[in-house]
Amino acid sequence: MRLRIDPDRDVQNGTCDCCRTPFERVTGFIDNDDGAYAIYYASCYHHHGIHEAWIDVIIDDAWAFDEPVSRPGPNRVTFGCRVGPVEGQSAPACSLVAGAAVAPDTPFYGRKLTRDEALTHPWVSDYWETIDHILENDATVKQHLYGTAAQDEA
Structure with a gap:
């Protein structure tokens, strides 16, 4: 599966509720060869000096563009x-x-999967492929975690 992050992703700044430190939150759309594939939210925190990102990915096999994105297909997770x-x-390292x-x-959000549900979900390998793609290609997330910006894909 070939994935692409939509270049119109959004980066917002905020303040963490638990420790009052600044963070960045990326909202992005990911397409695959068939079109719309997923939406992701990557929150890049500096909790107590530790660089970490919390990434949620919404996957739906029935994205409908004639309907609001907020209306989930029956399998959205x-x-x-x-x-x-x-x-x-x-x-x-990544932890579910x-x-x-x-x-x-x-x-x-469809069905929000628990860790145990995610481990056995049939789309878990697609999810990990999506996470790998975000870590390699989202400039904000890559810079935050690894100190290097993502390379622009031609």
């Missing part, structure tokens, strides 16, 4: 992960977490 330091690892845990419970 939201996966979540934390990317950051993990004991015993030299590079940031509950999808969109801090977001409101609205139909937009």
Whole structure:
């Protein structure tokens, strides 16, 4: 599956509710060869000096552009992960977490998967491929976690 991040992604600045430090939140759309594929939210935090990102990805196999994006298809789900330091690892690592845990419970997110549900979901490998793509190609996320900007794809 060939993925592409829509260049019109949005980056907003905010302040973390738990520690009052600034953060950046990226909202982006991802297309695959068939068109619309996913929406992602990547929140890049500096919790207590630790660079980490919490990334939620909404995947739907029935994106309908004649309907509002907020109207989910019957299979829409939201996966979540934390990317950051993990004991015993030299590079940031990804850990599954509950999808969109801090977001409101609205139909937009479809079914928010728990960690256990995500581990056994048939789309989990597609989710990890999407996370890899975001980590390699979203300039804001890559700079935040690895200190290097993503390379522009020609």
